[in-house]
Amino acid sequence: MSRFPFGSAALALLVVALLSGLWLAEDPVGGRKATLTLWVFSKEHYENYQNVLPAFLAKHPGVTVDVQLVSNNGLAARLQAAMVAGVDVPDMCEIEITNAGTFFRGPLKEVGFLDLTDRIHRSGLWDQLVRARFAPYTKQGRIFGLPHDVHPVALAYNREAFERLGIQPDRIRTWDDFIAVGRRVTRTTGANPRYLIELSDTSEGQLELLLFQRGGGFFDANGHCTLDNEKAVETLAWYVPLVAGSRRIGNDLGGGQVLTQAVEQGYLLSLITPDWRSRTYENDIAHMSGKMALMPLPAVRQGGRRTSTWGGTMMGITKRCAHPDLAWELAMQLYYSREKLADRYQKSNILPPKRDLWNDPAIQAPKAYWSGQRLGRIYSTLAPHVLPQYASPFLELAKNKLSEALVACVQQYNASGDAGFKAFCRRRLKQSAEEVRRQMARNPY
Amino acid sequence: MTTFKIGRRRADGSTPLPGGAARRTFRFQQRLAPYLFVSPFLILFAVFGLYPLVKSILLSLYVTNGPRDHVFVGLSNYRFLFSDPDFGVAVRNTAVYTFWTVFLQLPLALGLAILLSQKWLKGRNWFRLAFFSPQLVGQVFVGVIFMVLYVPQYGLVNHAIHAVHAGFPLDTKWLGDARLVMPALVLASLWMYVGFNMIYFLAALQAVDRQLYEAAMVDGANGWQQFLAVTLPGIKPVAVYVLVMATIGSLQLFELPYTMLQQSAGPDKSGLTIVMYLYQNGYITGDLGYASAVGWTLALGILIVSLIQMRVTGVWKGASA
Numbered sequence: 001m002s003r004f005p006f007g008s009a010a011l012a013l014l015v016v017a018l019l020s021g022l023w024l025a026e027d028p029v030g031g032r033k034a035t036l037t038l039w040v041f042s043k044e045h046y047e048n049y050q051n052v053l054p055a056f057l058a059k060h061p062g063v064t065v066d067v068q069l070v071s072n073n074g075l076a077a078r079l080q081a082a083m084v085a086g087v088d089v090p091d092m093c094e095i096e097i098t099n100a101g102t103f104f105r106g107p108l109k110e111v112g113f114l115d116l117t118d119r120i121h122r123s124g125l126w127d128q129l130v131r132a133r134f135a136p137y138t139k140q141g142r143i144f145g146l147p148h149d150v151h152p153v154a155l156a157y158n159r160e161a162f163e164r165l166g167i168q169p170d171r172i173r174t175w176d177d178f179i180a181v182g183r184r185v186t187r188t189t190g191a192n193p194r195y196l197i198e199l200s201d202t203s204e205g206q207l208e209l210l211l212f213q214r215g216g217g218f219f220d221a222n223g224h225c226t227l228d229n230e231k232a233v234e235t236l237a238w239y240v241p242l243v244a245g246s247r248r249i250g251n252d253l254g255g256g257q258v259l260t261q262a263v264e265q266g267y268l269l270s271l272i273t274p275d276w277r278s279r280t281y282e283n284d285i286a287h288m289s290g291k292m293a294l295m296p297l298p299a300v301r302q303g304g305r306r307t308s309t310w311g312g313t314m315m316g317i318t319k320r321c322a323h324p325d326l327a328w329e330l331a332m333q334l335y336y337s338r339e340k341l342a343d344r345y346q347k348s349n350i351l352p353p354k355r356d357l358w359n360d361p362a363i364q365a366p367k368a369y370w371s372g373q374r375l376g377r378i379y380s381t382l383a384p385h386v387l388p389q390y391a392s393p394f395l396e397l398a399k400n401k402l403s404e405a406l407v408a409c410v411q412q413y414n415a416s417g418d419a420g421f422k423a424f425c426r427r428r429l430k431q432s433a434e435e436v437r438r439q440m441a442r443n444p445y
Numbered sequence: 446m447t448t449f450k451i452g453r454r455r456a457d458g459s460t461p462l463p464g465g466a467a468r469r470t471f472r473f474q475q476r477l478a479p480y481l482f483v484s485p486f487l488i489l490f491a492v493f494g495l496y497p498l499v500k501s502i503l504l505s506l507y508v509t510n511g512p513r514d515h516v517f518v519g520l521s522n523y524r525f526l527f528s529d530p531d532f533g534v535a536v537r538n539t540a541v542y543t544f545w546t547v548f549l550q551l552p553l554a555l556g557l558a559i560l561l562s563q564k565w566l567k568g569r570n571w572f573r574l575a576f577f578s579p580q581l582v583g584q585v586f587v588g589v590i591f592m593v594l595y596v597p598q599y600g601l602v603n604h605a606i607h608a609v610h611a612g613f614p615l616d617t618k619w620l621g622d623a624r625l626v627m628p629a630l631v632l633a634s635l636w637m638y639v640g641f642n643m644i645y646f647l648a649a650l651q652a653v654d655r656q657l658y659e660a661a662m663v664d665g666a667n668g669w670q671q672f673l674a675v676t677l678p679g680i681k682p683v684a685v686y687v688l689v690m691a692t693i694g695s696l697q698l699f700e701l702p703y704t705m706l707q708q709s710a711g712p713d714k715s716g717l718t719i720v721m722y723l724y725q726n727g728y729i730t731g732d733l734g735y736a737s738a739v740g741w742t743l744a745l746g747i748l749i750v751s752l753i754q755m756r757v758t759g760v761w762k763g764a765s766a
Contacts, residue, residue, distance in 0.1 A: 005474050080731060193616065258597070393731055
């Protein structure tokens with residue numbers, strides 16, 4: 001000890017540092033112990049999978065599965081960083097639909113997920129699932145994710161308020177019918193303002209899905225930006241007067257408790273509602289149980305499509321997974337099996353994309369919250385009509401640009417009304433689309 | 446075998462001079478010791494500071510798909526940056542935010558500090574704690590609180606204004622109206638940082654020589670003249686420090702708008718800051734090379750602004766004199 005020049009304290013520190021370093025090298029922190037590790041970002045999914053896992057584990061003695069709940073933004077950023085850096089990643093991962101495209105940014109061979117195309121065709125899933133739902137997880141014809149859902153959209157409405165105001169949902173077939181009702185019942189001023197529908201005048205949320213309803217979107221199947229095509233121009237020029245000017249029928253206050261109050265107090269009479277959101281109301285707006293009901297979206301034209309889609313999740317198997325067959329089997333069990341299907345559905349209201357599951361009694365059962373309506377039946381009737389959306393690493397950018405165009409058009413409409421408005425929408429969308437294309441042109445992949 | 450004998454005393458009390466190998470060891474240790482002592486910092490700085498800095502400079506010359514997959518583009522990222530309208534908006538928003546926060550924050554913080562340094566004020570310590578406390582919770586927490594306060598139709602802010610001015614619409618969207626986003630952000634940041642900067646000014650005020658005030662009073666100076674001639678010069682070094690740090694902090698704004706605007710840039714990009722622009726490009730679009738170019742441009746901008754501030758306030762000249 002006396003030979004160490006800097007004293008016994010420094011020596012002790014050095015010894016501790018060396019020992020802890022050796023220990024960490026031997027047993028790294030975060031080292032995976034389970035056979036399969038799965039990252040999910042949704043608490044509902046996490047809880048559902050915990051229920052399904054015992055059956056899977058019983059079939060595979062000795063196998064362990066570690067399901068980890070990670071925040072959506074954190075999951076996307078961490079997984080992306082881990083994949084490109086080539087460090088440890090989970091075996092399987094759920095990715096939210098908006099984030100999916102960012103994983104397909106590089107060359108095809110650099111995508112961090114296994115190419116599932118052949119497995120999907122071999123297993124028959126290609127024919128068994130709503131085919132449009134593969135599109136968001138596809139790059140250059142290769143499929144890298146299994147769709148968790150279809151998320152068809154309907155219109156949830158305050159049934160009591162509709163009855164009080166003499167609104168007959170059965171007689172509303174088209175958006176023109178709906179807007180006519182809206183102009184009659186909406187009150188934008190006074191002590192108790194009231195709007196027929198929740199629509200945002202600042203963010204692209206509802207505008208986006210109404211664009212999907214018309215067959216539009218941000219990108220086409222080849223990844224080209226379509227933000228300024230004629231469908232988008234028509235949709236924007238039609239949408240803005242619904243949220244701007246004196247004859248508006250829509251408004252948006254935000255989510256969470258504000259939305260709860262807005263619905264309970266009759267500020268908002270109807271809301272565009274995909275299946276997952278219907279469950280949110282059951283939890284967050286519980287006082288409205290038995291007073292809410294669901295109807296298909298009004299069509300653009302008589303006999304047209306009465307739905308759209310909002311949100312989505314994929315399950316991918318990472319290239320670093322040591323047991324891809326086992327991971328595939330687990331994905332099948334979690335997403336497409338009848339195992340605990342009733343439980344899964346009741347906890348989420350999410351319609352699985354596999355069509356033969358839709359006849360399950362749990363999915364077809366009436367729901368007290370929705371005035372006894374058969375929620376699953378309504379959504380499963382709409383689901384086959386959902387159109388594909390296409391992935392792009394620039395999807396988030398395109399959404400932001402659509403929002404900017406919306407805000408500019410709302411300001412223009414408030415200032416100048418209908419005069420030259422459609423031409424303004426066209427110019428503004430072109431500007432937004434060009435900004436997206438400029439960014440895309442920088443991507444050499 | 447050489448043993449460590451330096452300082453060992455003889456029986457007569459004298460200390461022998463080290464000789465031969467012992468002297469060489471002693472000299473070697475003397476030369477080596479400083480390097481060994483600073484080596485932990487140097488190693489950590491080299492690995493976690495210097496290497497990322499150098500790497501990010503190189504990265505800014507590439508379009509990337511993560512660190513492994515990149516294409517050299519020279520200064521193209523910088524050229525694109527200066528021609529990108531979004532970056533222009535981010536710079537403008539950041540500058541507006543910085544201007545308003547700094548020029549409202551500092552006078553308010555100084556005013557509070559002067560008020561809370563008055564001996565006649567009862568419960569001064571409690572007030573100091575209360576004004577400082579927002580700093581304890583961080584920007585994300587403050588962002589969430591203000592998000593709730595600003596809620597349209599049911600939020601406290603709208604109801605308070607409506608109570609005073611009945612014509613004010615309850616469904617005013619502070620975070621949903623492009624014209625109101627920046628005032629909403631500035632207000633939230635004032636709530637958070639005024640108390641924090643007040644602490645610096647309180648400390649500075651206590652260090653001002655009381656005899657100078659007495660001399661000023663003897664000379665017939667009133668309160669305002671004392672403030673200008675005694676207080677301000679006395680707290681100048683701290684005031685400049687607070688000014689520079691508040692400016693740097695404002696130029697790096699991210700968490701507050703990111704939380705309040707729910708991970709978006711707000712309506713019409715009204716809440717888009719430079720760091721948010723960097724984050725979007727680096728972590729949403731996945732182009733770390735371009736994000737590095739944004740980062741270095743911001744760092745250079747902060748350096749220039751800080752140097753100008755130090756030059757204008759005379760601190761730089763004072764330091765070199």
